Amino acid sequence: MVGDRKKLMSSINKKKIRYFIPLFLASGIIIYTIFMVVPILNSMFLSFYTGEGMSTPTEFVGFRNYIRLFTQFPFKDRFINAFWNNVKFFLIVTLIQNVVGFFMAVLISRKFWGNKIFRRISFLPVTLSVLVVGFLFSLMLNPVWGIFDKILEFLRLGFLIRPWLGSTTTALPVIAIVISWQWMGEAILFYMAGIDGIDEEVLEAAKIDGAGPLAEIRYILFPSLLPVIGIVTILIFIGDFTQFDIIYAMATTRGNPTYSTDLFGSLFYRVTFQSAERGGWGMGMGAAVATIMFLIVFIGVIFWLYIFRMKGLKDKEGA
Amino acid sequence: MARTKKPLLTKSLIYIILSIYAVTIFYPIFLMLITSLKENKEIFTNPYGLPHVFTLDGYIKLLKISNYGIYFRNSIIVTVTSIFFILVISSLASFAIAKYRFFGKRFIYFYFIAGLIVPIKLGTIGILQTMIKLHLFDNITSLIIIYIAMGIPFGVFILTDFIRLIPEELSNSARIDGCSEPRIFYKIIVPLLQPALAAVAIVNFIPIWNDFWFPLILIRSDSMKTVPLATALLYGQYETNFGLIFAVLSMASLPVIIFYLILSRQFIKGLTAGAFKGE
Amino acid sequence: MKKSLLWLLIVLLSVSMVATFSLAGCKEKTAEEEAVAEEEAAEAVPEGEQVTIKLTSWRTEDIERMNRINAVFMEENPDIIVDFQPIKDTEYDAQLTSSLETGVGADIIWLRSFDPGELIYNGGYISELNDVIPELADFPSAAINAWASDDGVIYGVPIAGVTHGVFYLGDIFEQYGLEEPATWAEFIDLCQTLKDNGETVFAQGTGDGWPLYEVIYSGLGANFYGGEASRQALMAGDMRLTDEPFVDAFKAVDELQQFFPSGYEAINYVAMQQMFGTRQAAMFIGGSWEIGIFRDAELDDLGWFAPPVENEGDTLQYCFHVDMGVGINKASKNYDAALRYLKWTSTPEFAQLFMENLPGFFSYTPNPTGEYILEDDVALDNLNAASGADLTVRTVWERMSRQEPSGNGMMEEALIKMYTDVLTPEEAAALVQDALNTWYEPFME
Incomplete structure (x- = not known):
């Protein structure tokens, strides 16, 4: 009955309505296209040109920028270095956020007094700017006056002290831990939402069958939260492969020490916007770097979407 | 139990x-x-x-040597204006996508959604050139436009889903009463959309308020700086003056921390709502 | 729940409305304010309007000092307001170029010597000065060359040079009966004595690469690689960094690593300054531009000695680096006013003011009426060391840093790697040489 009326109505109004459709869509499509889609395409286009300035490309060079990027010193070396750093960075952050986020969410989801408070506290660092967090932690980690080493000494753990941001072995993991510290709240939030979505009866049934907390995690929580791992990981992936602020704040745009913390974001900024004397490669090369970054992010996300079959999840959750 | x-x-x-x-x-x-x-x-x-x-010496000196009034004004104008337009533009587009049948509808929807997985940062060179041509370089208007473009994909994603759930009967009965389509949108859809709009606003607030990348690329004058850009530059300038440097960092964080503490429930709700539709 | 969200939304929307309108409002307001300011100015200066010229440099630490200098100019030129707006040094070159290109650049521009400054000139953003400021003909040619193109176009007024050497705390030296070393062997002995007595020898770290290259290698290493003669030979392609003298310099400065403080890998430039400024180390290998900072830190017993020579009786190879020049933006809206300021920078009056306010920066401006007065004794030491010494500039600063991989950048990388034991001195030299071989023409033949 209702359906019939619906069809009837929409057929009556079809002609009249049509007029508004482009009007409603127009502003969105125009702004989104001109300031997001076109610039990204334009960057790809520019990667086939060379030129000093930033307003006009001068000379068409075909794939020369890409050839230099993949074969010539120092372009190749810096690029490959940033790629592997980024992969390491991404893996560390993913591991920490998923593992700690998962267990924190499981703990917070227990019914006890104050669990809501912990949930809100955990999200607080997410609201801060990455820049402020980076500056703050680099002050804390400073070997001369930084408070972190002093706390270690106080806890009689002085032997653990390292030149945190100065050593090529520790700098990248330390920065990855800082970024994980900041964004942990987001992972927890996602896992909490996932846990809230699990049928209470399933959990109760497991209890009655005598499942311990570990079995509960292993057989119920983990499988049902698998899609959430996918979401959290994709978000980290997109964020980390364009991460710039934390490197700027903690390791300068050169990825100190000696490019060991150079990520795609800082590489892109340095080669595109810095002068040649400071590591700039010109706009054309910068555009080539951006294009490769785009392909990596795009292919990566499609890959993840495929693996975690997000479509199914979305239908389930969105309903 | x-x-x-x-x-x-x-x-x-x-x-x-x-x-x-x-x-x-x-x-x-x-x-x-x-x-x-x-x-x-x-x-x-x-x-x-x-x-x-x-x-309070650090803060007093900081206020004396810099124009925090201007930085905060710029940040507030940029954040609030861009969120406002994100809400208006994406709800209009979502309404069209969710409620009407027309040629290319699925394509337009996915065209918008594709923006969710492509970071706008990768178009920086193109954006810079466009802004120079439009004479918007070194002007906060450029930031507002970029953030609107950046926020539309997520807005359309959430709002389209949400509008689909609004029963068609409500609109139809209004149509029978002779309401025009824009009026239906304004009178019936928008009021029902408020929780979703709030979610979109909150999800956009954090990245826009804290964005450092685009101001770094596009802003030069002191009178156009936003808080994150000013923070970075002041930090570099007074790195050796500790009292001052911690005041700089606190100044950038305190307003957001207070804002969050007051509205943390809404933040969590909005983000959770966004979380499961988003990405 | 729903209500509070509604409330939030209403607040957000209303604020956005207000803000949208006030965006227009704000602009009007500033215009009004400007009008008021202009009126006030007009009252103060009956004839003509006041114009504002913007200065930019990479020395953010100089804001207060530069304002003092500019106050003198404004007093003499009441129709000009000088606004000094420096940009953080790591961002300076990038921000400057894009500002100039988009027409929002400052009127007066501080230029680094040689390659970085020349890149700006080559961009076509700054004016030729040969005819406009004839006084430049009397400047020492070593200084003029740093802001002149190969075909003799001068685009910058040389403002100041800086020197490199070793600062120390007099009290600590006195405590152990130490004296300023003249030779490298004495220097190493002195370091050893301090170390044996449990003192932190150097406030030095590898957190930033440029102090290692600019101060340690170019400053202390010049005595080992043969100073200006070798630098010229390198630039001409007659020598390589992998030749013995340059490698010897790498080896010599590498000896200092054993005297660096613990955790030096993470100590950056700011931390170095703070360490020495708070007396946590006996010595600081630094540049003359640091004198002002250490004076502010109230180091009353501050002492300084020139880079120790290799063998007794050697001539000091002194890195007296051309550092600051000033150019004028071709597209300046207040070109005449800016030019008046630029001309002023080439006068002995400016030079004296500059050296007074920024101890450790040394002017090149010839002074026909007599000598400049240097009040700071450490600054005077720095300057006096130049007499009788062979002067040079930083090793690969000129010509060899025009392109990526730039000599400057590679030197920094190589030295950090050498001091963190990733590379041997020979490998460090080879790293830079190989990088330059990829594009620096004299090396490619």
Whole structure:
């Protein structure tokens, strides 16, 4: 009955309505296209040109920028270095956020007094700017006056002290831990939402069958939260492969020490916007770097979407 | 229920772990705030504890040497204006996509959604050139436009889903009463859309307010700086002056922290709503 | 729940409305304010309007000092307001170029010597000065060359040079009966004595690469690689960094690593300054531009000695680096006013003011009426060391840093790697040489 009326109505109004459709869509499509889609395409286009300035490309060079990027010193070396750093960075952050986020969410989801408070506290660092967090932690980690080493000494753990941001072995993991510290709240939030979505009866049934907390995690929580791992990981992936602020704040745009913390974001900024004397490669090369970054992010996300079959999840959750 | 009978030990263990976690969250922020209230000498002699003497010298000097009024004004204008337009533009587009049938509808929808997985940063060179051509370089209007473009994909994604759930009968009965389509949107859809609009606003607030990348690329004049850009430059400038530097960091964080503490429930709700539709 | 969200939304929307309108409002307001300011100015200066010229440099630490200098100019030129707006040094070159290109650049521009400054000139953003400021003909040619193109176009007024050497705390030296070393062997002995007595020898770290290259290698290493003669030979392609003298310099400065403080890998430039400024180390290998900072830190017993020579009796190879020049933006809206300021920078009056306010920066401006007065004794030491010494500039600063991989950048990388034991001195030299071989023409033949 209702359906019939619906069809009837929409057929009556079809002609009249049509007029508004482009009007409603127009502003969105125009702004989104001109300031997001076109610039990204334009960057790809520019990667086939060379030129000093930033307003006009001068000379068409075909794939020369890409050839230099993949074969010539120092372009190749810096690029490959940033790629592997980024992969390491991404893996560390993913591991920490998923593992700690998962267990924190499981703990917070227990019914006890104050669990809501912990949930809100955990999200607080997410609201801060990455820049402020980076500056703050680099002050804390400073070997001369930084408070972190002093706390270690106080806890009689002085032997653990390292030149945190100065050593090529520790700098990248330390920065990855800082970024994980900041964004942990987001992972927890996602896992909490996932846990809230699990049928209470399933959990109760497991209890009655005598499942311990570990079995509960292993057989119920983990499988049902698998899609959430996918979401959290994709978000980290997109964020980390364009991460710039934390490197700027903690390791300068050169990825100190000696490019060991150079990520795609800082590489892109340095080669595109810095002068040649400071590591700039010109706009054309910068555009080539951006294009490769785009392909990596795009292919990566499609890959993840495929693996975690997000479509199914979305239908389930969105309903 | 089984859960309430948990042994006391387990419960205290949970409390201990979560408390340690809470300390690691709070301590750095706490340290930043108290250090900004210490005298320069005390920062070295008494780095951990509460200040013996509270002083606002850092803040006073900071306000004297910089134009924080302008930075905050710019940040507020940029954030609020861009969120406002994100809401208007994406709700209009979502309404069209969710409620009408027309040629290319699926394509347009996915065209918008594709923006969710492509970071706008990768179009920076193109954006810079466009802004130079439009004479919007070194002008906060350029930031507003970019953030609107950046926020539309997510807005359309959430709002389209949401509008689809609004029963068609409501619109139809209005149509029978002779309401025009824009009027239906304004009178019927928008009021029902409010929770979703709030979610979109909140999800966009954090990245827009804290964005450092685009101001760094596009803004030069002091009168156009936003808070994150000013923070970075002031930090570089006064790196050796500790009292001042912690005031700089606190100044950038305090408004957001207070804003969050007041509205944390809405933040969590909105983000959770966004979380499961988003990405 | 729903209500509070509604409330939030209403607040957000209303604020956005207000803000949208006030965006227009704000602009009007500033215009009004400007009008008021202009009126006030007009009252103060009956004839003509006041114009504002913007200065930019990479020395953010100089804001207060530069304002003092500019106050003198404004007093003499009441129709000009000088606004000094420096940009953080790591961002300076990038921000400057894009500002100039988009027409929002400052009127007066501080230029680094040689390659970085020349890149700006080559961009076509700054004016030629040969005819406009004839006084430049009397400047020492070593200084003029740093802001002149190969075909003799001068685009910058040389403002100041800086020197490199070793600062120390007199009290600590006195405590152990130490004296300023003249030779490298004495220097190493002195370091050893301090170390044996449990003192932190150097406030030095590898957190930033440029102090290692600019101060340690170019400053202390010049005595080992043969100073200006070798630098010229390198630039001409007659020598390589992998030749013995340059490698010897790498080896010599590498000896200092054993005297660096613990955790030096993470100590950056700011931390170095703070360490020495708070007396946590006996010595600081630095540049003359640091004198002002250490004076502010109230180091009353501050002492300084020139880079120790290799063998007794050697001539000091002194890195007296051309550092600051000033150019004028071709597209300046207040070109005449800016030019008046630029001309002023080439006068002895400016030079004296500059050296007074920024101890450790040394002017090149010839002074026909007599000598400049240097009040700071450490600054005077720095300047006096130049007499009788062979002067040079930083090793690969000129020509060899025009392109990526730039000599400057590679030197920094190589030295950090050498000091963190990733590379041997020979490998460090080879790293830079190989990088330059990829594009620097004299090396490609």
